[in-house]
Amino acid sequence: MSxxxxxxxxxxxxxxxxxxxxxxxxxxxxxxxGSGKTTLLRTIAGVYRPDAGVIFLGKExxxxxxxxxxxPPERRGVGYVPQGYGLFPHLSVxxxxxxxxxxxxxxxxxxxxxxxxxxxxxxxxHLAGRSPTKLSGGEQQRVALARALTTEPRMLLLDEPLAALxxxxxxxxxxxxxxxxxxxxxxxxxxxxxxxxxxxxxxxxYAIERGRVVQSGTAGALASAPATDFVxxxxxx
Amino acid sequence: MRFARTSLxxxxxxxxxxxxxxxxxxxxxxSSPADLAAGMRSPLFVxxxxxxxxxxxVSLGIVVLAGTPLAWWLAVGSGRASRAVExxxxxxxxxxxxxxxxxxxxxxxRSGLFGPVLVGLGIQIPFTMLAVVLAQVVVSAxxxxxxxxxxxxxxxxxxxxxxxTLGQTxxxxxxxxxLPIALPGLIGGAALAWARALGExxxxxxxxxxxxxxxxxxxxxxxxxxxxxxxxxxxxSLVLAAVSVFLLLALRLAPAAVARLQTRSASS
Numbered sequence: 001m002s003x004x005x006x007x008x009x010x011x012x013x014x015x016x017x018x019x020x021x022x023x024x025x026x027x028x029x030x031x032x033x034g035s036g037k038t039t040l041l042r043t044i045a046g047v048y049r050p051d052a053g054v055i056f057l058g059k060e061x062x063x064x065x066x067x068x069x070x071x072p073p074e075r076r077g078v079g080y081v082p083q084g085y086g087l088f089p090h091l092s093v094x095x096x097x098x099x100x101x102x103x104x105x106x107x108x109x110x111x112x113x114x115x116x117x118x119x120x121x122x123x124x125x126h127l128a129g130r131s132p133t134k135l136s137g138g139e140q141q142r143v144a145l146a147r148a149l150t151t152e153p154r155m156l157l158l159d160e161p162l163a164a165l166x167x168x169x170x171x172x173x174x175x176x177x178x179x180x181x182x183x184x185x186x187x188x189x190x191x192x193x194x195x196x197x198x199x200x201x202x203x204x205x206y207a208i209e210r211g212r213v214v215q216s217g218t219a220g221a222l223a224s225a226p227a228t229d230f231v232x233x234x235x236x237x
Numbered sequence: 238m239r240f241a242r243t244s245l246x247x248x249x250x251x252x253x254x255x256x257x258x259x260x261x262x263x264x265x266x267x268s269s270p271a272d273l274a275a276g277m278r279s280p281l282f283v284x285x286x287x288x289x290x291x292x293x294x295v296s297l298g299i300v301v302l303a304g305t306p307l308a309w310w311l312a313v314g315s316g317r318a319s320r321a322v323e324x325x326x327x328x329x330x331x332x333x334x335x336x337x338x339x340x341x342x343x344x345x346x347r348s349g350l351f352g353p354v355l356v357g358l359g360i361q362i363p364f365t366m367l368a369v370v371l372a373q374v375v376v377s378a379x380x381x382x383x384x385x386x387x388x389x390x391x392x393x394x395x396x397x398x399x400x401x402t403l404g405q406t407x408x409x410x411x412x413x414x415x416l417p418i419a420l421p422g423l424i425g426g427a428a429l430a431w432a433r434a435l436g437e438x439x440x441x442x443x444x445x446x447x448x449x450x451x452x453x454x455x456x457x458x459x460x461x462x463x464x465x466x467x468x469x470x471x472x473x474s475l476v477l478a479a480v481s482v483f484l485l486l487a488l489r490l491a492p493a494a495v496a497r498l499q500t501r502s503a504s505s
Contacts (some may be wrong), residue, residue, distance in 0.1 A: 047398050073401035074409075080402040082395035090417045090499045102413070103404025151403060 003155060003187045007053035007063075011039055016050075016211040026181050026188040028198040028219075031208035032230055037191045038083070040208070041157040044189070045080045046073035057154050057187070074103065079153030083160045083191075085144040087132035093143050094119075094128040100150045115150065122146045122180065138169030145180065156181070156188040162197055174200045195219070195235045207231045264478060268471045276462075276472025284450045285458035286476065292366060292454060293434045296373035300381050300430050305423070308385030309411065312392075323386070330379045337375055338443025345371070345444075368445035369452050373434035381423075381430035388422020389415060417499065421492030428488040432481055 004021040016036050020027065029037050042048055044055055046062065049070060055063040062076050063069060080086075087096050094115055101111035119125040124142040132140060141161055148156060161177060162170050178200050181188050192198050198205055198219045205222050207215040207230065215227040219235070226232035268276075276282060307326070311319050329337060344350045345362040355362060362368050392415045400410035416423075438456040445452035447461060455477050462469035 042398060045398060045402055047401075072406070073398065074404045074406060076402070078402055080399055082399065084393070084395060086393070086395040086399040088396060088400075088414060088418075099400070099413075100403035103409065147399075147403070153402075 001058045001154060001187055002056075003058070004054065004056045005040070005044060007040075007043060007050035007055065009043070009048065009050040009052075011048060014039060014211055016040070016043075018208065018211065018213055020206050020213065020216075022187060022189075022204060024185050024187060026190055026201045026203040028190050028192045028201060028203035028205045029208060030192055030198070030205060030231070030234055035208045036211045037208060038159055041080065041159055041189065041191060044076075044155070045078050045157060046071060046076050077151070077154040079148035079151060079156045081141075081144045081148050081156075081158045081161060083163060085137075085140040087135075087140055087144055087147075089131070089133050091132070092128070093124075093130050093132055093135070096132060096143060097128075097147045097150060099147065118150060119143075119146055122149075123176075136169065137165045138173050141165070141173050142176065145177070149180075149184070154186055156184070156186065158188065158190045160191050160193060163193060177201065193234075195223070207234075261478060264471065264474055268468070268475060272468045273472050273475065276466075276469040279462065279466065279469040279472070281449065281453075281458045281462055281469055282473060285453050285455045285473065288366070288369070288450065288453065289435060289455040292369045292373060293431060296370045296377060296434050297427060297431050299370070299374050300378045300434075301423075301427055304378055304382045304430075305385060308382045309389050309415070311382070311386040312389035326379050326382050328379075329376050334376060334437065334439030335443055338372065338440035341368070341372060341375065341440065341444040363444055364446040364448065364452060366445075366451055369441055369454060372440040372444050373437050376437050376440055377430040377434040380433050381426040384426025384429060385419070385423050388419035388426070391422070392418050420499075421495045424491045424495060425488050428484050428491065432484045432488075435477065435480060435484075 002021065002023050004019075006019040008017045010016070014034070014036055016039060018036070018040060020029075020040075029040065031037050039048065043050060044062070050063065050065065052065045053063070054061060054065070057077070061067065061069045062071050062078075087093075088099065091099070094112055097119055098108075098111040098115035101114060106114070116125055116128055119128060122142065122145070124139065124146055127135060127139055127143060132143065135143065145158075145161075158177075162173055165173055174197055177190075181190075181201060190197075190201060190203065192201075192203075203219065205215075205217060205219055206213055207222065207228065209228060209230060215222055215231055222231055223235035226235060307322075311323050311326070332340075342349060342363055345355065345368070346352055347356060347361075347363070362371065396414050396418070397410045400414045401407070405413060436456055437454070438460070441452065441454060442457060442460075447453050447457045449458075449461075453461065455473055459470045459473045459477070462473060
């Protein structure tokens, strides 16, 4: 499925004017702190309202300023995993994963069954009875991804999914992500701050600085001809 | 060196600490069980206790029902309006209760702001039980609203965003995520507000008067009893002190207990 984001907005001191598009190939968004990466994801999720522009998913407009379309987050069909994973601390891991079935009116036991089945498929069923506050970063990331997939989102938004992990679990989760993103075959936007993650996902890359796209292309293209110091430094390591 | 410094600090703090604790000890020592029993048989005792219980439960209900949405708005709002409202909410904390009482009288009294309207409708508020409740709401609401707003502010925005992308409406995300996470803080704030309403004296005396059975709450009954029979005043004081200590314990222990309960049910 193709998607397109072309938005203009001011949020505090951040002045955003972005145009990105893609298909089922994962897209990595890179850029220095405060360049607007998280704001971009949240805007696609429907948290912030752009001043102008469009957000299209396939043929459907999630947001269209001129047509007056602005779907609320719960009707966008978008999955969001924030930095820090966003697991609900007051619910068990199982109830975290089962959460989205509440809104669809599924009874408690049924949604727990469904959640457990999905967690088995994603190799994290053994965590079901735990409290999310007791999980390691890698475990939290698996659970958060499983939970985001329960809505069968048309687009997946992942904010620095590997940032808070130590090296061994980072390697594990990197291949875990790559595997599940390819298996899913839907658009995914991944904010990343490491070249290795971008390569592992085989992602198309957008480099953002101060709210503008400064360069886009395959990881190889950006690495061989970086347009800015940031892009050069990003692919150097 | 370290020891010397802590002991020095303790010596400096001792007078205030003593002043906080000794009066309660004095209250306990002053009353024999026989005095206590005599005090409880006084005609002042039961009506005041019952009135205080009823009015504070009602005022706490009003404070929680109206204060929770207000606290949420203060917590998520970033505009100038919410900053201004936050300052207004704090007003009753700094304004002396007696002033609050006069202000209420000048608002709902016969010659007050809404006086003519209320008289026209045949409604009298001053010197009724409603006045007691209103005075309690005004003086106790800030304590709950501030505590609740602080608890809501500690809820990670990302959790609410995630809840929305998982199908919840704004209200659903509030009820299923923000509210349970903030619950320990809300309980703490409610206990504080309840304690403040229970002890309310000045505003009640001026706005609601001191009518036994109608507006004479426990603190007013203590004031009244002191003129006739000090044993009654002491008995009433002991009951009020016991309730207050219980509320303090709830304030200190409930948040941790709720949090523990939630983690236990979360991992079961």
